[in-house]
Amino acid sequence: MRVLNFDDAECVKAIPSLSSTPNLEELSFSNCESLTEIDESVGNLRKLKILNAFGCSKLRSFPPLKLPSIEELNFTSCSNLENFPKILEKMENLTKLELDCTAIKAIPDLFSAENLVELSFSYCVNLIEIDESVGFLIKLRLLNAFGCCKLRSFPSLLLPSLEELDLSWCSSLENFPEILDKMEKITRLRLQYTPIKELPNSIQNLTRLRDLEMVECGMLQLPSNITLLPELRHILFCRTPNQDEGEEKLSWMESSNSTLHASQCTISHGIFPNLFGWFSMYMEELDLFRVNFRFLPDCIMECLLLKELNLDQCHNLQSIRWLPPNLETLSVTCCRSLKDLDLTILPGSTKEYYNFRRLIVDNCENLQIIKGIPPEGLSATNCLSLPSSYISMLLNEELREVGRNIWRFVPGSGNCIPEWFHPCNNGNSSVSFWFRNKFPAISLCVFLGALGKHQIAFYFCPKLEINGNTVNKWLLENKKYWFVQEAEADHIFILHEKQMKYENSVNEALVRNKEWNHAKIFVDVYSPRGWTEIDMQIGIHVFKEKNSMKDVQFTNPYNNVTGESNSVDSTQQSGTSIVQVNLKRISHNYSRTF
Structure with a gap:
């Protein structure tokens, strides 16, 4: 007999003598919850390769081991097993030892199992001691000590084959083990929920470390010696303040190959330049949410590949x-x-190499000066300290042609949309026009204002209909900027050609053998706070630079009757049409198309 299986045998209370099965290679009695006794012959099966005692929750002891052929040994969830069995002979073939969720108090001398590849003793809540031999298992790849809450120290490590080390939730472990020599295989280190206060300088011996997780550890700030790790690409650093520290010292930081996030992070003055110098070679996104500084650090200028910078709530x-x-x-x-x-x-840059495109400054209540206009987008919700001269410049007619790619959301000026959208208060609920050949390059303007002094929270989605066929919703080029805003005053939103995308092809809505196509633009407005009264104006402007005005009309070309519901005589030559709608109500569970 080579395989013997007692798995899930609830009535089995003892494993009998197996002396008559000397050739046994696999023995499993997992989840034998009534098992309390194992015959000593089990420890003398010299050809045994796999021994599985998983889930024997009443088992308190195990006979001494003399298993020279053993390869895998599993005592996981033997929750009453307090002592690891004595090892009487070398186990040179043992590669996997699992002691998770046991009651053992000490990891014994494992020099007799020098070829171990995986060693796991997670959730050993009574474990207080680890033999120093564990730090010298040269073939060990995985070392998992997760959740050993009474463990106060860890032996020094010289594990050249180690790939992953997890010390998370070792809530009594205050010191990280010394790294005695280079360990070039380990790529991930987890130190979550430990009181470890600092990393030793020998951390630099983890030369290939790429992922470092330090969530709720004892460190008050990001350790400066992580800059000694040349291949570190992902950092997660998060710490909740204790009762005496207060909210302002909450820290959170995360980085990836091209991204660095830091939330309310306490980064020492000395490490800041080193840290960013270290990331600057590859960083494309930088998030410094609630980081405490008054001026943008000069070292950020060294991030030559940086494309996105978030300084929200600084x-x-x-x-x-x-x-x-x-x-x-x-x-x-x-x-x-x-x-x-x-x-x-x-200075020293040229317009050709100037890549800045989008600016979001919402709720910067004291912002007074913005020099320059971003080429593609500006959102300045509730920036009520901006001078009217700057707002007027943003809405100036000169930007009508040269700035057709700019989306703008800014405080309103004069309770109406810009003058180059000539008003047409005819009471209709949509902007309507006719075009032929191709769909024209247009700009959409929406004026939204609260009726009364209360704030309004809303978002809106423009829709396009051609010849009675809906071309679904327009989509912003980057959905990140499609937002819900709470406005304290009237605001104007201008959306241009580059930001208008369609879920379906416009060509599919065109009618064959028909010269002119009828287009309507609707704006759906939604409020997450229930019924809200708003004042809204919507309008379009056709860019002459890209369109022949002979191919766009605001009156029905098939109808010679003047006074068409969407005709705007005063704006036909300028290519602009406006509809104004007042005293409308919107709701979170009901939306009305304006």
Whole structure:
């Protein structure tokens, strides 16, 4: 007999003598919950390769082991097993030892199992000691000590084959083990929920470490010696303050190959330049949410590949007077101290290589100066301190042609949309026009305002209908900027050609053998806060630069009767049409098309 299986045998209370089966290679009695006794002959099966005692919850002891052929040994969930069995002979073939969820108090000398590849003793809540031999298992690849809450120390490590080390939830472990020499195989290190306060300088011996997780550890700030790890690409650093520290010291930081996120992170002055110098070679996204500084650190200029920069809720940030050379998007929402923002081209840069495109400054209540206009997009919701002269410049007719790719969401000026959208208060619920050949390049303008002094929260979706066929919703080029805003004053949203995308092809809605096609633009407005009264105006502008005005009309070309419901005589030559709708109500569970 080579295989013997007692799995799930609830009535089995003892494993009898197996002396008559000397050739046994596999023995399994997992989930024998009534098992309390194992005959000593089990420890003398010299040809046994696999021994599985998983889930024998009443088993308190195991006979001494003399198993020279053993390859896998599993005592997982033997929750009353307090002592590892004595090893009487070398187990040179043992590659996998599982002791998870047992009651053992000490990991014994394992020099007799020097070829171990996997060693796991997670959730051993009574474990207080690990023999130093564990740190010298040269073939060990996986070492898992997750959840050993009473473990106070860990032996020094010289594990050249180790690939993964998990010390998470070792809630009494205050010191990280010394790394005695280079360990070039380990790529991931987990230290979540440990009181470890610092990493030793020998951490630099983990030369290939790529992932480092330090969630709710004892460190007050990101350790500076992580800059000694040349291949580190992902960091997760998060710490909740204790009762005495207060909310402002909550820290969270995460990085990836091209992204670095830091939330309310306490980063020491000395490490900041080193840290960013370390990331600057590859970083494309940088998130410094609620990081406490007054001015943008100069070292960020070294991030030559940086495309997106998030400084949201950096409440002490006062001024930004330069941008990294290849930055495309800047978000500085809710920066209540920000007063000055300079978007102009850096000295030595040229317009050809200036990549900045989008700016989001929502709820920067004290922002007074923005130098320059982002080429593609600006959102400035509730920036009520911006001077009217700057808002007027943003809405200036000169941008009608040269700035057709800019989307803008800014405080309203004069309770109406820009003058180059000539008003037409005819009471209709949509903007309507006719076109032939191809769909024209247009700009959409929406004025939304609260009736009364209360704030309004809303979002809206423009829709297009051609010849009675819906071409679904327009989509923003980047959905990240499709948002819900709570406005304290009237606001104007201008969406241009580049940001208008269609879920279905416009050509599919065109009618064959018909010269003119009828287009209607609707705007659906939604409120997440129930019934809200709003004042809305919508309008379009056709760009002459890309369209022949002979191919676009605002009156029905098949109808010679003047006064068509959507005709706007005063704006036909300018290619603009407006509809104004007042005193409408919107709801979170009901939307009305305006």
